[in-house]
Amino acid sequence: MKHCFVNCLIAFSFSSVLQAYRWSPTPENDARVKACEGGDVSFPWPIVTDGKDEEIVYIDWLFQAPGKANVSIAIYVEGNFFTKANKDRFTFTPNAGLHLQGAQTDDAGRYYVRVNLHDEKCLLTSVERMVTLSVAERAPAVQNDSFLVTMSDAIWDDVIEDWTLQLRCGRFVDFGHPPVDVIWTMPSGEVRNSSHEDNGTFVLSVSSPVQGGNYSCHLPPSAPAARCLTDTSPLTAAARLYVDDKDVRLYLLELWVQFSNMVRVNSDQAYLLQNQSRFIQDQASLLTDQDSRLQGYASLLQVYARLLQDQSRCILDQTSLQDEIINNLKVELTKLKLGLPEPSIRLVGGRNEREGRVEIRVGDSWGTLCDDEWDNNEARVVCNMLGFFQAGAVAKSEAAFGRGTGPIVLDDIQCTGKEQDIRVCPARSFGTHDCSHTEDAGVICAG
Known part of the structure; x- marks a missing residue:
């Protein structure tokens, strides 16, 4: 060998x-x-x-x-x-x-x-x-071990000349190394990258028309640092936020009115023009009195002064008209607010307002939740949304308050009990389930 x-x-x-x-x-x-x-x-x-x-x-x-x-x-x-x-x-x-x-x-x-x-x-x-x-080198980490999607104030986009909704994913205290990014999934299923990163959060800018439904963000599985997460890290699952498109449209309308009010024609400018006109007229009269040879120049100054007067009157007229339109818009927006259904969640079929089958708004109708994985953590979130105490909240299953008739919108919901909205808890995709209305979830809230 x-x-x-x-x-x-x-x-x-x-x-x-x-x-x-x-x-x-x-x-x-x-x-x-x-x-x-x-x-x-x-x-x-x-x-x-x-x-x-x-x-x-x-x-x-x-x-x-x-x-x-x-x-x-x-x-x-x-x-x-x-x-x-x-x-x-x-x-x-x-x-x-x-x-x-x-x-x-x-x-x-x-x-x-x-x-x-x-x-x-x-x-x-x-x-x-x-x-x-x-x-x-390092796995990413979020503040207080809380991985959520939140909505911040809309901002004006100079490129598209419109307001854009701002959704934020995080907040990260460490992006890991190599640094991670997040992937967004729209209600339509479209996948997008973040628009930018701001102070530890990944931001998605959403332009009009805003889609209604669940927005989620998660780490890309191909990211090397994502492989180093522990099983208990909140970053192993996607974070979600339910966005009501009607509420958002109304919010953006209000911003348009406020923006119009901010850039309204300034009446102070009109008064300044009036003062300038009077000053020029006075100076022209003085020049004519001092030397008759300046008559031609003084005449031109008088013409310019009258032009300034006309501009000031036009500005004041525009200001008055704009104020009237803005006030009318505010009145109509108030009517819209009063006409829109405010609650996004309700209890049905109980003996009082503190108990019943849980239903959440889906457009113009209401949908139920499936009781798979349903426990007191989910009940605490629901009761908190309704303004009741979280302590003492009890989950009820198997259509304890009767069967619903609308769509079943959420299944396999797994809240921690700390969420502010049941729609941001980890769950199947919105509208995806393997349940019937015999499994409609309910709650009993403390007073």
């Missing part, structure tokens, strides 16, 4: 390529592997030969740091595994694999395995495989 091995090394440069070997399909060549700092990672590189014409002579592994040349890190020959200096964290896994213990950021880069084989005629060939390793 040793004699053949030496001869094979000599004949290597003159060898032909053999085809009897087979790589395992996992991992694929040039695959990307992710690890957390301090964690272990394996590159399982099984290779199979036909057992007759080929035999593995030796295996060597190489590492290439970003922007640097390949360096040898280990070799396996005649049943012995040898590592290079400072590479004792690597161990051999049959039959061509490599295991790295306690991955560090310096370990990120490309890893190659090179298997050298010979046939019965001692012809040597080499086959190669590669993976790219990325190492995350």
